[in-house]
Each structure stands twice: as structure tokens, then as C-alpha cells.
Amino acid sequence: MGDQNRSTNNNENGKISSTFYIVFISLLLDLLAFTMILPLLPSLLEHYRQNDTSGLYDWLLNKISYFQKFVGAPEQSSSVLFGGFLGSMFSFLQFVASPILGGISDVKGRKGVMVCCLIGIAFSYILWALSRNLVLFMVARFIGGLCKGNVSLSMAIISDVSSVKTRGMGMALVGIAFSLGFIIGPLIGAIFAMSTPKITGDWFVAPAIFAFFLSFVDLIFFAIFFQESLPKEKRSNDIWKSLRNAKALIDLRDLFWFQPVSDVKDHDLTKLRRLGVTYFVYLFIYSGLEFTLTFLTHHTFQYNSMQQGWMFFSIGLVMAIIQGSYVRRLPPHKITSTAVQGLWLIIPSFICVGLARQLWTLYLGLLLFAVSTALVVPCMMTMASFYGSPQEKGTVMGIFRSIGALARALGPIFASISFWALGSTFTYLSGALALLCPVLLLKNKV
Structure with a gap:
């Protein structure tokens, strides 16, 4: 309780809570494990195409082929669309x-719920290591998606231990x-991907075990260093009221x-709406x-x-530099205006990318894309954290x-659908126009 009181006093004085850095390290370890699968997905899908004995791969590929033919995508894009399906499933579970x-967590506290999420994520990597067929791999992704509530919990923790002055920096660290x-x-x-043989054998076990290692660390x-950020006197005492979210998932x-x-x-x-x-x-x-x-x-x-x-990699590097050097130092009164500036930048970004026929045009669009993303997402999350x-x-935050x-x-x-049916130029230019909304x-705001 003394740690909590010191944290509260620090917040009132505008000082940075040490909890920010605990959340930062925890999220970084989690995201390292989560993102390392991305370059492996094409080889994983090819592995299951050749070795899946459950029949699930053929069934899913048949369904995706209908979509591929409907939008006019070339045959070789089926694996990319398959990866997109997995990504959409993961996001839907979140x-x-x-x-x-x-x-x-509003009722029981952040730490217990977060620890359960991290246990579930670690277990999903164990299932990945054991996934000799696509069914088990999909179960692993299913469990991982459901447990990815740790990200929104991290943002709620930042809100718990921050003041109006420091909340922007907390969201920037995220x-x-x-x-x-x-x-x-x-x-x-x-x-x-470069150091292990593909397709035959259980080549995916090594990266899966390494992902489990990161998640276990x-x-x-988190279990050792994190001190509960939501003391009992500030928690909700009505579990059913807090779980009305379930109705919101249906409607x-x-x-x-x-x-x-x-x-x-x-x-x-x-x-807020x-x-x-x-x-x-x-x-x-x-x-x-x-x-x-x-x-x-x-x-x-x-x-x-x-x-x-x-x-x-280049996009991520630009984002990290901007968020680390600029966004985290934003005063509260500039959060909204910075988010608006970032939204303005994404419009010429997509115009450049959509019209790109030379590399310099593409690179200019990607640079604007990186700068915009670095500004918009943390600023809008900070704005949301001021409510409630x-x-x-x-x-x-959930x-x-x-x-x-x-x-x-x-x-x-x-x-x-738009990209393959109507073309890349139309898709990006219409997207840029829609981003005016x-x-x-x-x-007019917020």
C-alpha cells in the first residue's frame, strides 16, 4: 500500500511512475514473442499444406479460394489471404x-487478470511447439487471441498510475x-527462418520454444515487479455491472x-462515443x-x-524515434491537436503510395505513413484514457x-476486395479521401 501511495503522490507532482517502465518492458517482451511469427507464417502455411493430416487446411483453403476468385486475386495470393484470415481471426478474438x-480487472484488480493473460499467452506458444497439424496450431492462435487482453490492461494500468500531465508519456511508451x-x-x-530447414520435420519447434521463453520471462x-495499480478502495464492487461488456459484444x-x-x-x-x-x-x-x-x-x-x-523495419524505426523523442514529451493540451496533425499526414501518405510508380514516391509515402502512425495511435489512446x-x-480502455x-x-x-477488384490506385486514393472523416x-470534437 505504501508503494501505491508513493506512486499516487508522484502522479500528483507530475513525476513519472516506475510502473510505466514495468509495463513497457512487459509489453516489449510480449510483442517480441508475438511478432517473431510474422516472417514464419508463409513457411508455416506451406508446412501445413504438405503435412496437415486433419483436413482443416484443405477445407479452409477451399473457402479462401472462393474469396480469391470472387475479388480477382491471382492464384499465388492464396497464401497471403490465408495469412490475412489468421490475422483477422486474431483481431476478432481480441x-x-x-x-x-x-x-x-475493474473488480478484481489488474495484476491477477494480467497474470492469467500472460499464462494463457505462454501456454499458446507451448501448443504451437506441439502443433503437428493445423487444428492444434489454430487452437494455439485462438487461445493467444483471447489472452491478448493484456494490451488493453496495460493501457488501463497506465491510466491508473498517471496524472493528466504524465499520461501522454505513458501511452507513448506503449x-x-x-x-x-x-x-x-x-x-x-x-x-x-534462414537458419532452420522448412516444410519437412518439426522445424517450427525452435522458434515456438523461444517465443515461450520470452513469454515466460x-x-x-511482471509477477515479481508489478505492484497492483488499482487499490481495493478504488475498485468496482459490482461484477455484473462490469461484465455488461458481454452484451456490447452481441449488440x-x-x-x-x-x-x-x-x-x-x-x-x-x-x-467518448x-x-x-x-x-x-x-x-x-x-x-x-x-x-x-x-x-x-x-x-x-x-x-x-x-x-x-x-x-x-524502417517504418517501425521511424515510429520508435518519433514516439521516444517527441510524443512522450507532449503536454496534455497538445494531445488532441497532435492527433489531428497525424491524421492529416496519413492522407498525402496514401496518395503517394497509391500513385507510386517510382521508388522515391513510395518512400515519401511510407515516411509520412510512419510519422502519422507514431502520432495518431498513442495520442488517441491517451485521449480515451482521460474518461471514466x-x-x-x-x-x-477495454x-x-x-x-x-x-x-x-x-x-x-x-x-x-477493393484492391483486387478495383485496383491499387483506386483503393489508396479512395482510402485517402475517406480518411478525411x-x-x-x-x-469538431473531442
Whole structure:
């Protein structure tokens, strides 16, 4: 309790809580394990294509082939669409789990729920190591997706231990953890991809065990060093009220209406709802165009997997530099205006990418893309964290995270249809035009 009081006093004085750095390290370890599978997915899917005995791979590929033919995608894109299906499934599971876990943590405290999430994530990597067929691999991804509520819980913890002055830095640290995770994690995966034989044998066991090792270290580190950020006197005492999120998962109107959040003034609730819609529209368009970027660079510039890996490495590096040097130092009164500036930047970014026929145009678009992403996401998460009482911070951040996960689940599907049926230029230019909506919503605001 003394640690909690010291943390509270530090927040009131505008000082940085040590909990920020504990959350940062925990998220970084988690994201390193999570992202290292990304460069391995093509080889994993090829492995199961040749070795799956359950029949699930053939059944799923048959369904995906209908979609591939419907949108006019070439035959060789089936594996990419398969990977997109796995990514959408993972995001949809986050959409389901985040509000529930956030609501439970508002009643039971953050630490216990977070530890359960980390145990589930570690277990999913064990199942991956044992996955001799696609069924077990899908079960592993299913469990991992449900337990990914640790991200929204991390944001709720930041809200618990931060003041208005320091919350922006906390959210920026979350953004830096994501950037570094998506820089280093895929490189670790690429090392495994280059150093282990593919397709035959159980080549995936080594990277799966390493991912488990990272997640186990994360679990032990968090269990030892994290002090509960939501003291008992600030918790909700109504478990059923906190679990109204379940209804919001069935009725999307309740989700976007933030129905489970009751301890917020009407004026603030209206602004929170508008912010949720803004975030959904932004991520729906953004994630779809981000997903089709690999199609674009492959077909227009003949990028191979390694070149695409370096492309995303460069994007992540720019994001980490901006978030570490600029975003984390933003004063509270500049959070909203910075998010608006970032949204303005994403529009010319997608225009450049959509019209790119030369590398310099593509690189300019990707640079603007990286700068925009570094500004928008942490700033909008910071804005969301200002709403709700201490008893409902986990619920607010869980719903907000769930809205984002839903957008990431649906965006790639619609963008893929547009990309293959209407062309890359139309898709990116229409996406850039549609991104005026979140800009105007946020300007009129929040």
C-alpha cells in the first residue's frame, strides 16, 4: 500500500511512475514473442499444406479460394489471404476478449487478470511447439487471441498510475514498445527462418520454444515487479455491472455507445462515443491499406519477402524515434491537436503510395505513413484514457481496444476486395479521401 501511495503522490507532482517502465518492458517482451511469427507464417502455411493430416487446411483453403476468385486475386495470393484470415481471426478474438477482461480487472484488480493473460499467452506458444497439424496450431492462435487482453490492461494500468500531465508519456511508451516489438521481433523470426530447414520435420519447434521463453520471462518479471495499480478502495464492487461488456459484444450499438460505462458525465460520454467512432473509422481504413501494402510492393516494385521485411523495419524505426523523442514529451493540451496533425499526414501518405510508380514516391509515402502512425495511435489512446472513473478505466480502455480490434479484423477484408477488384490506385486514393472523416470528427470534437 505504501508503494501505491508513493506512486499516487508522484502522479500528483507530475513525476513519472516506475510502473510505466514495468509495463513497457512487459509489453516489449510480449510483442517480441508475438511478432517473431510474422516472417514464419508463409513457411508455416506451406508446412501445413504438405503435412496437415486433419483436413482443416484443405477445407479452409477451399473457402479462401472462393474469396480469391470472387475479388480477382491471382492464384499465388492464396497464401497471403490465408495469412490475412489468421490475422483477422486474431483481431476478432481480441475484440471479444478485451472488454470482458477490462471489466473483470475493474473488480478484481489488474495484476491477477494480467497474470492469467500472460499464462494463457505462454501456454499458446507451448501448443504451437506441439502443433503437428493445423487444428492444434489454430487452437494455439485462438487461445493467444483471447489472452491478448493484456494490451488493453496495460493501457488501463497506465491510466491508473498517471496524472493528466504524465499520461501522454505513458501511452507513448506503449507505442514505443509496439514499434520496437515490430522492429526486432520479425528480425528474430527471420533469423529462425534462414537458419532452420522448412516444410519437412518439426522445424517450427525452435522458434515456438523461444517465443515461450520470452513469454515466460515476461510472466515472471511482471509477477515479481508489478505492484497492483488499482487499490481495493478504488475498485468496482459490482461484477455484473462490469461484465455488461458481454452484451456490447452481441449488440455493436452498445459497444460504440459505451453502454457499460455509467460513471461519466453526459457531455464527456458524448465525446467518448465520438472518439470511439473516430478511432474505428481511422483503424478500419488504415489497417486495410496497411495489409494490402505487401501486395502493392510485390506487384508494382517486385519486392521479395526480405525487402518487405526491411520496409516494415524502417517504418517501425521511424515510429520508435518519433514516439521516444517527441510524443512522450507532449503536454496534455497538445494531445488532441497532435492527433489531428497525424491524421492529416496519413492522407498525402496514401496518395503517394497509391500513385507510386517510382521508388522515391513510395518512400515519401511510407515516411509520412510512419510519422502519422507514431502520432495518431498513442495520442488517441491517451485521449480515451482521460474518461471514466478509476473503477471504470479498465472497461473504457477495454472497449476502446476492442473497437480497434474489430476495425483491424474487418479492414483487411474490405481493402483486399477493393484492391483486387478495383485496383491499387483506386483503393489508396479512395482510402485517402475517406480518411478525411476521422480528421473532421476529431477537429469538431473531442
